[in-house]
Amino acid sequence: MIYTKTYSPKRPVKSFLDLEVYQKSLAICVAVVKRILSQEELHVCVIAIPRLIATAHSLRFSDKEKAIAVLEDSMLKCNLAVVYLEQYRDMYNKDIEVEFFEEQIKSLLALRMKIMRLQMSWKKFWEVKENV
Numbered sequence: 001m002i003y004t005k006t007y008s009p010k011r012p013v014k015s016f017l018d019l020e021v022y023q024k025s026l027a028i029c030v031a032v033v034k035r036i037l038s039q040e041e042l043h044v045c046v047i048a049i050p051r052l053i054a055t056a057h058s059l060r061f062s063d064k065e066k067a068i069a070v071l072e073d074s075m076l077k078c079n080l081a082v083v084y085l086e087q088y089r090d091m092y093n094k095d096i097e098v099e100f101f102e103e104q105i106k107s108l109l110a111l112r113m114k115i116m117r118l119q120m121s122w123k124k125f126w127e128v129k130e131n132v
Helices: 020-035 040-059 064-091 098-131
Strands: none
Touching: 020 040, 020 064, 020 098, 040 064, 064 098
16 A cells, blocks of 8 residues: 655744634634624624633643633634634625625634533543543
8 A cells, every 4th residue: 555645744833823723813813803894793703712711721731621611612603603703704795795704604613613622632632641
């Protein structure tokens, strides 16, 4: 059997800035806030997501339960941001093309899954660490 795909390990995570979920959440946040100027609830939601990821990363060794709860909150904010984007698109939007909303919604749902996988990997790491 011949493998054509080469293995390339991910860079080590030195801080929350290295987390892919943080980088993607920040990109979504910037895109949404720059394009949609008048939606306070949406802004609060998308701005909170990168902050919550950074908070969870800081808590992951000192308070595991709180770190998991903060990641849960960030996933909730992703869902709420999707709802606010859909509402804005359907009720108030006159200038922004629909593709922008679809792209951001798709990105938020993908981000939510990545946050869930991060949460599961932290739990698995803690279980292995406790069993050693």
